[in-house]
Amino acid sequence: MEFLNHLGGVFEPVAFLLLLGGTIGGLILGATPGLSPTMAVALLIPFTFQLEATQGLILLGAAYTSTVAGGAVSAILLKIPGAPANIATALDGHEMAKNGQGAKALHISFLSSGIGGVIGVLLLIFLTPVLAQWALAFGPSHLFWMAILGVTVIGSLDSKSFVKGLLSGCLGLWLSMIGYDDIQGAQRFIFADALTGGINIISALIGIFAIPQVIEMFAKGRIASSISSLEVEKQSIWASVRETLGYKRALSIGTVCGSVIGLIPGVGGQIAGLLAYDQARKFSPEREKFGSGYAEGVVAAESANNAMVGPSLVPLLTLSIPGSPTAAVLLGGLLIHGIFPGSDLFDNHPKVAWTFINSMLVGQILMVIFGIWIAGYAAKVAKIPNPIMAAAVLVLALFGSYSIQQSMGDVYIMLGLGLGMFFLEKFGFSAAPLVLGLILGPIAEANFIQGSMIATAGDGTLSYFFGGVLNLFLIALVIASIAYSFWASIVLAKKTAPKPEVTK
Amino acid sequence: MNSARLQHLIPGTLVLLLALTVVWLSFTREPAESFLFPRLISVVMLALAFWNFVRAATGLAKVGTGFTASLLVTIAPGVAVMIIFIFFLAKQFGFYVSSTIAFVAIYAIYDPAPHSDPKSWAKRVGVAIAFMVLMYGLFSILLKVQTPRGMFF
Numbered sequence: 001m002e003f004l005n006h007l008g009g010v011f012e013p014v015a016f017l018l019l020l021g022g023t024i025g026g027l028i029l030g031a032t033p034g035l036s037p038t039m040a041v042a043l044l045i046p047f048t049f050q051l052e053a054t055q056g057l058i059l060l061g062a063a064y065t066s067t068v069a070g071g072a073v074s075a076i077l078l079k080i081p082g083a084p085a086n087i088a089t090a091l092d093g094h095e096m097a098k099n100g101q102g103a104k105a106l107h108i109s110f111l112s113s114g115i116g117g118v119i120g121v122l123l124l125i126f127l128t129p130v131l132a133q134w135a136l137a138f139g140p141s142h143l144f145w146m147a148i149l150g151v152t153v154i155g156s157l158d159s160k161s162f163v164k165g166l167l168s169g170c171l172g173l174w175l176s177m178i179g180y181d182d183i184q185g186a187q188r189f190i191f192a193d194a195l196t197g198g199i200n201i202i203s204a205l206i207g208i209f210a211i212p213q214v215i216e217m218f219a220k221g222r223i224a225s226s227i228s229s230l231e232v233e234k235q236s237i238w239a240s241v242r243e244t245l246g247y248k249r250a251l252s253i254g255t256v257c258g259s260v261i262g263l264i265p266g267v268g269g270q271i272a273g274l275l276a277y278d279q280a281r282k283f284s285p286e287r288e289k290f291g292s293g294y295a296e297g298v299v300a301a302e303s304a305n306n307a308m309v310g311p312s313l314v315p316l317l318t319l320s321i322p323g324s325p326t327a328a329v330l331l332g333g334l335l336i337h338g339i340f341p342g343s344d345l346f347d348n349h350p351k352v353a354w355t356f357i358n359s360m361l362v363g364q365i366l367m368v369i370f371g372i373w374i375a376g377y378a379a380k381v382a383k384i385p386n387p388i389m390a391a392a393v394l395v396l397a398l399f400g401s402y403s404i405q406q407s408m409g410d411v412y413i414m415l416g417l418g419l420g421m422f423f424l425e426k427f428g429f430s431a432a433p434l435v436l437g438l439i440l441g442p443i444a445e446a447n448f449i450q451g452s453m454i455a456t457a458g459d460g461t462l463s464y465f466f467g468g469v470l471n472l473f474l475i476a477l478v479i480a481s482i483a484y485s486f487w488a489s490i491v492l493a494k495k496t497a498p499k500p501e502v503t504k
Numbered sequence: 505m506n507s508a509r510l511q512h513l514i515p516g517t518l519v520l521l522l523a524l525t526v527v528w529l530s531f532t533r534e535p536a537e538s539f540l541f542p543r544l545i546s547v548v549m550l551a552l553a554f555w556n557f558v559r560a561a562t563g564l565a566k567v568g569t570g571f572t573a574s575l576l577v578t579i580a581p582g583v584a585v586m587i588i589f590i591f592f593l594a595k596q597f598g599f600y601v602s603s604t605i606a607f608v609a610i611y612a613i614y615d616p617a618p619h620s621d622p623k624s625w626a627k628r629v630g631v632a633i634a635f636m637v638l639m640y641g642l643f644s645i646l647l648k649v650q651t652p653r654g655m656f657f
Contacts, residue, residue: 428565444541
């Protein structure tokens, strides 16, 4: 129960104000289509430079939590999911709003998000210290395979084409090697002066997530916004609370699906929401009502996508392996403040670790209160015209990438990677595995080199990296993740193959 | 060869060439210890890039929408402003002035309001200035963080 000793840290004036600001800002950013949680958190990182590590993480954690929930506002009122995690919410949420139950849908959505989110963070609180201690048993070879697993899982599951997903992961690993090598100081792949210091993770993240979004906004051209928001009528909050708590089955399914999926690196909120929605429909005696504005669908989807947030940080805080692109951005935020996840975080920086985790717990409650309160206003922000949004994101991207080291080189890298990512995305390459490769590359390399040294002095490389139960288990997971995607791509190809014409 | 297959062949070829370059650099540069991990990754990357190339050449790589002429025409002015803003304006004029210019330019290019209407120009300039005043307050006064400096501020 160590987390209770640090609960007071959340209520220190500056920390609480940041939590409040992060929650409200996150709700508004989340409600804005085109601003994904990952991009919002990446753009916020430069704002944390002047803050203490704990304060910075509180801001980022609050933004992460509330952007996922805020996406429900535009999903319900505009039928445009603010984030991929809210796709399932739009199915019934928007129908409810069309039936004159917009306020009820918003209330139920935030209440379900809050319940799922609190349970997810409790899972994070109780699992993380245990796993962090267990992680002490991990040697360099295990950490090497864990890093490779992170890239292959996200590369195979997050991409529509598993070859391109894995290739994106390899591109990320290669990008992480650019610059001077840590051990010998040798120059590696430095093609331009701006690359001498290597690729800064934060500017790369901003470029990869923000620039393609800006160009996508350009791609919509000079079209007047046709988004129409549905009006929100008044609704008793207590009636919504009673109704939400009445959907025990959907809440349980959503929370379990979200928590389990959150623990699997790379799967993400979109799948959590859709899977929970699908399962809730299968188990519901009124399954025919799903899709026609049935509140149970909103409960399942929203409790799942927020229950996923806490567990998605477990692999990050225990093994330094970010389970999602947003967790990867948070890892960047931790490293900037000189904090390394794992047992070191809980042994040497318990205040930072527990205040951050506690802030996510308190943040869930604030998110429910402010979500219900400002949902109507957030929907108005969602209607900001594309050119204004594109210009604002571009300015913030320049500021964010420059402020890391006051270097225009980082800005050029940000733009270069962003333009490159836009081009690659158009051909089915995915940003998530590339980012994971970029972040996990140094972890994989450092452990590979360390492991090679141990292996040379011991039994040899082959038995060191391929021997032992844990190594074999991790290798099996790497192979299984690739094999599953390969099998899934064959099944999909068969399904989508044109049927032969019937000759008369 | 149809247009879609040709389009997929372009990134396929570029990535394959990149992978070949990375393999070549990894296996020819010294000291070898520094390129141990790059060698491992580059070989995997080359294998995947070759597989992807073969799929693109045989028409099996169908994921992704690719580019159309109208898409290129639509995004080109915005991308041009972006490049000019970052590579030239920001360094010459400083962050706030260059950002205001880029903001107005992007807003004007993609704003459906008629360019001949002075009111729409007043709105564009007004929104850009309001946004930059907010940014100035946030970055320079509240957070006191450095922004790119040029002949202005």
